Amino acid sequence: MQGFAARHPFWALVIIVVAAALIWLVFAPWPDALEDLIGRKKVFLNAVIGGITLGALYFLVAAGFTLIFGLMRNVNLAHGSLYLVGGYLGFEVAEATGLWLLAFPVVFVIVGAFGLLLQNQVFRRMEGEELRQTMVTIGISVVMADLMLWIWGAQSYTLITPEWIAGPATLPIISAVKSNGELVYLKFPAVRVAIFFAALVIGVAMWLVLNRTRLGMLVRAGVDDRDMLQASGVRIQYVFLAVFAFGAGLAGMGGIVGGTFQSLTPGEDTRYLLASLVVVIVGGMGSIPGAAIGALIIGLSEQIGVVYAPTYSVVFTFLIMAVVLAFRPQGLLGARL
């Protein structure tokens, strides 16, 4: 990222202008002409903030995916199944104990342990055979999807939001000005705000671990050159295990989050797998900041698309991916292929 503005003055300018326009759109009261053109500000704000929180959820799911991919060159197409199984398990735990928060550590441990098992028993046996690993993950996702359908059936589940984050939160953003000059502030479901901050905390924590600790150093070195890291005496299998377990656990926790503010149904696994795929394709494979940016772009485009062009919201996502592929095949923040 360093020196981006110096190397690409034009694109830096475009980014600054777009960012400034967005900030103005979010914080300034809209003039009437603009409201006539694209509707009320409240609708737009809800779409934007909904997009940001959806992006936060996508980030939770895609971060593990991109990390696993970057380090092990393993496209884990069972990642969506890990998400869904995490959601179902979280639902069971929350139902049984009545504690929503307890579901997170329990699911993280269980799904992470499952990830350990996968990495140690399955992927280690076919190291370096990327295509075969991918096929195996497809097989696993097919079997898991059917087993989950068996256990939990086809109905949809929703985790009950605990009281302390249920209800609306008032955001310091002006959504409209009343005729008497009073400012109306935007109200938004508190649970979504909580999710956004949770994703922010996890993202920053991941960044800190990756950039400030010894383990993070090993992971980054592994992403850059796995063979050299192994040759310098690091027990790379342990690093693999740790990363796979962490990524799987993160996907499982994503399932709880998704199950709380959306719902859990069969088929959600492929939806989140697709989202993760698109996010890492757009953001760049193996890059955590890339996953964050990709998740934000995809979440925003989906939500804004749903509001302003309901039929074609999926196509926006796809178009963004196609454009990124056409002009920057390695993704926005990806290293050269």
Place this chain on the structure above:
Amino acid sequence: MSLAERRVEREPTAIDRIPAPVWALAAILLTMPAYANDFILFQVMGWTFILGTIALSLMFLAGYGGMVSLIQMTVAGLAGYMVALFGNSGIESLSLFLPWYVYIPLAIVIAAIFGTIVGALAVRTEGIYTIMITLAIASAFFYFSRQNYSIFNGYTGFNLVIPPDLFGVDWRQPVAFYYLSGGVALLAYLAVVYVSRSPFGLALQGVRDNPRRMAALGFNVTAHRIAAYTFAAVIAAFGGILLVWQNSQISPGTSGIPAVIDILVIAVVGGIGRPIGPFIGALIYVLLRTFSPDVLTALDLSGERFKTVIGLGFLIIVFWSPDGVLGLWDKWRAARDKAEDPLRRRAK
């Protein structure tokens, strides 16, 4: 020189070189309507030929081009949709009821263009990236076709899509459909074999093995790969048209994610080394899909768990024989030949 000339009476022709098992297979397939019931002909064999044809297009890309594309079922689905849209269907407000000699070529051309565009995007990447990108596009198509009502008629899709009444034959009759799908499958198979031996196919295999060397030799690597996508799209389109006629309906689920994955499963289980592999895989898949509910019910398990059976079978194949059933066959033959090797002094 003269000795050799006298000994060879006649060059063996192409027909002489066809091995006996192929003749036997052809005889069985040709005479099948005489002793198989309608269910076997229409559901089992017809479906096998169709899925085999679509998986064959994936085999062509993966085996000769080294590109595992998950877009083939989507291309087939698009061709099916175009047949319903330009031809006849129960949705009279959308279908255009054009004559068959217009809508069939139109459907194939549109599917080929779509396949080419996707290919042009996908060839910018390699290996597992290709899987990811084609899977993403396939999902996007699925969601788009589910939400779009002006072309794809959304959730419900098209029903009552029937083949044209050519030559006074009702092509949905089991026997007629058996020969129709079998004939298309055979033509697709021969086309793939022919193309794989043509200069284009050989160059494509060269590109698969070493793109840099082929580029250095002056071949346009990207163009070869995109052309392979176009060819595969045409084959998949034929399969898709037959599929919509067999089911007489098409909906977003026809080319949904599970269907896309199934095509990959079929190709991999059969073996992507040779064009016959996808048909073997399709036969195994269809047999499992058709009869495993009965077997599972007989074992006191829920008949709906056939997906688990198929998935586990796929996992086992990928684990122990990455080249599919054909790979197992080759291994068995190699083991037999080795056992007979006199130099190793092993008894039979």
